[in-house]
Amino acid sequence: MNLRMTGISKSFGANLVLDKVSFSLSGGEIIALLGENGAGKSTLMNILGGVISSDEGTIEIDGKEISFANPRESLDAGIAFIHQELNLINDLAIYENLFIGREIRNRWGVLDKKAMIDKTREVFDGMGIDLDPEAMVRTLDASYKQIVEISRAMMMDARIVIMDEPTTSLTETEISRVFSFMRTLKSHGVGLIFISHKLNEVMEICDRYTVLRDGHMISSGTIDSVDTDALAKMMVGHDVVEEKRAVHKSGDIVFSASSVSDGKYFNDISFSVRSGEVVGFTGLLGDGRSELFLSLFGAGTPYSGSVEVSGKPVTMHNPQEAVSLGIGYVPRNRKENGIVKDLDILENGSLVTMGMRKKGLFLDSKRIEEDFEKEKKELSIKMGNETDPITSLSGGNQQKVVLAKWLSADPRILILDNPTQGVDVGAKEEIYTIISDLADKGVAVIVLSSEAHEIVRTSSRCYVMYHGRILTELEGEGLNEQEIMRWATGAAI
Ligand SMILES: Nc1ncnc2c1ncn2[C@@H]1O[C@H](COP(=O)(O)OP(=O)(O)OP(=O)(O)O)[C@@H](O)[C@H]1O
Ligand SMILES: [Mg+2]
Structure with missing residues (x-):
């Protein structure tokens, strides 16, 4: 043939x-x-x-x-x-x-x-x-x-x-x-x-x-x-230079979970994240990290245990409550969970900010457009008109619009599940730089990824999960691809 x-x-x-x-x-x-x-x-x-x-x-x-x-x-x-x-x-x-x-x-x-x-x-x-x-x-x-x-x-x-x-x-x-x-x-x-x-x-x-x-x-x-x-x-069209992991100054604990379990996907999970740090969560099939964060944000199975945001106990019943607490959450499988097919590019990109940018009773559309314009540049989103349907964008550019939607909401805590799924090599580096810049501005960033390389590249600390449990926490010299794989596969137990 x-x-x-x-x-x-x-x-x-x-x-x-x-x-x-x-x-x-x-x-x-x-x-x-x-x-x-x-x-x-x-x-x-x-x-x-x-x-x-x-x-x-x-x-x-x-x-x-x-x-x-x-x-x-x-x-x-x-x-x-x-x-x-x-x-x-x-x-x-x-x-x-x-x-x-x-x-x-x-x-x-x-x-x-x-x-x-x-x-x-x-x-x-x-x-x-x-x-x-x-x-x-x-x-x-x-x-x-x-x-x-x-x-x-x-x-x-x-x-x-x-x-x-x-x-x-x-x-x-x-x-x-x-x-x-x-x-x-x-x-x-x-x-x-x-x-x-x-x-x-x-x-x-x-x-x-x-x-x-x-x-x-x-x-x-x-x-x-x-x-x-x-x-x-x-x-x-040019060399893709991989930058080293940046070192950030971290502040107070802004998000913590203690003894959280759902009796199904994850068990006895305790961790904490400080402002200005990038913390990774990784593991292999069945590690439960995505299910854990879906639950914490009221979109998954119910859990027992407690969660605190900036020292105050909270229970989030839906993602809107998370938004009002200053938490951004970019889910995995954005094709299903992130995009509203009937809306145009700008509408998709500003779904979160829409509720925040108001002048009296009216939407501050100028501000919304400016917000989106900024993210569009930072993420180099390749698109025609803002009013074109979201489905006219290539797969990777649709993913970037979902990211843009959360970035322009200026969250204090940002959870990214699989942040570079479907994005090309150049844009990957751009997203890593954005994560690093956010941490510098004091945002607490949590990166969920199965790619050990991505965790090492972005995070200053990481939790490795295995069959629904946190097995270990890696940091400094100990945070490298070999160690991650050793724990993720369960070989280290
Ligand atoms: N139905 C459509 N209407 C208008 N423009 C479209 C349509 N389908 C694709 N495009 C445009 O054609 C260009 C190429 O898109 P295509 O989906 O082929 O990219 P791709 O190489 O598959 O990218 P990705 O890696 O992000 O999937 C993009 O600029 C996209 O916006
Ligand atoms: Mg494609």
């Missing part, structure tokens, strides 16, 4: 987002499609997947020119587009999901359950997938759901698989499972396109790379001829 996209151009209104881009892929290889937020990666893949059409350019498979009026036609041509929001139905069994719309019937027109289960088992065996075809999709973790979705495409003879940031919300174990499945597909001659901002993953799984910048093809080559620094440089 050989895919060739040639001279692809696409504009949205006056905005030229792809300018004569060429891209090629052969069977049996995994190619990384790289570029900053807004570079045009998803747009190029949406064209290949039949989601949108290009203004110019051609697509050829094995030398034959083809065009797609819709995703169905692209799939029929052997192209499977695996979206982050997977298209599986939770309340059906795996085999039922695989045969939706193409059910096998016996000669009396009755569904042939056995034939479908057998066929599913055959496909799974061939791919080395260890799943029961009759298991409900609901019971699968995120990696297995991806694997099932790709298997469905394989049953329809897909020869090209597009994966647009498949690993952003997966844990380490899930990622390695998806990677080994990708290698199996590769050995079956399938060509895979892998979009990711995690450059070490790209180095691990891909054979070749193509870099887009501002809608232009910048370069492509083999992975073994580059390293992550070189890729980062091609993406942003």
Whole structure:
């Protein structure tokens, strides 16, 4: 199989987002499609997947020119587009999901359950997938759901698989499972396109790379001829300098929890955070850190134990109460929890400040716009008009708008769950600098992350969690990636 996209151009209104881009892929290889937020990666893949059409350019498979009026036609041509929001139905069994719309019937027109289960088992065996075809999709973790979705495409003879940031919300174990499945597909001659901002993953799984910048093809080559620094440089157009962790002067304890438990996800958690310090929380799958903070802010399971904000006992029943206490909380999975699809960019970016910036009965819209404008610059949000729909932004830029919303609210305590999810390498550094500047201004910042590197880079102190408990607190020399991994995996106990 050989895919060739040639001279692809696409504009949205006056905005030229792809300018004569060429891209090629052969069977049996995994190619990384790289570029900053807004570079045009998803747009190029949406064209290949039949989601949108290009203004110019051609697509050829094995030398034959083809065009797609819709995703169905692209799939029929052997192209499977695996979206982050997977298209599986939770309340059906795996085999039922695989045969939706193409059910096998016996000669009396009755569904042939056995034939479908057998066929599913055959496909799974061939791919080395260890799943029961009759298991409900609901019971699968995120990696297995991806694997099932790709298997469905394989049953329809897909020869090209597009994966647009498949690993952003997966844990380490899930990622390695998806990677080994990708290698199996590769050995079956399938060509895979892998979009990711995690450059070490790209180095691990891909054979070749193509870099887009501002809608232009910048370069492509083999992975073994580059390293992550070189890729980062091609993406942003200059060296990405990693700064050292800054040292901040911390003040009084502004947030503390003692013996907090929910009897399910976390147990006997006690910690405290001072103004002006950046404190990390990390751990692996099932560590409970996200659930812990959701609970503390009244958005998760109820807990026992006590919480104090600036020395006063509080119980928050919903995120609004947290806001009124000067706490900002950027949740994980911002696609689901952070964005209001029906609102425009500015409205999304000022959802929090809106309640604070009032002149008498009226909204101080000038101030709201100024606030947003400032964050837009700091986070280098790539966008057209403030009144454009939020959905017109690239994935990473939507994430940045959610961050902007909280930053412009000037919180005294800021909790960031997975702050750089989906953002490109350059913007990552910018966000780290913002975190550091906030701490300098006296804000207490709590960073939740599964990336040890991110914790070391941002935090002056960190709590490592394991199966719902805080195992240790690391600081100074002891706060390094090796120590974090030793505790996070439970090896240190
Ligand atoms: N439906 C749309 N309407 C208007 N503009 C759009 C639309 N879809 C994408 N764009 C614009 O096209 C540009 C490229 O976006 P695209 O989603 O392809 O970026 P990306 O490389 O996938 O970035 P990210 O890494 O953030 O996902 C962006 O400037 C974006 O705002
Ligand atoms: Mg994208």
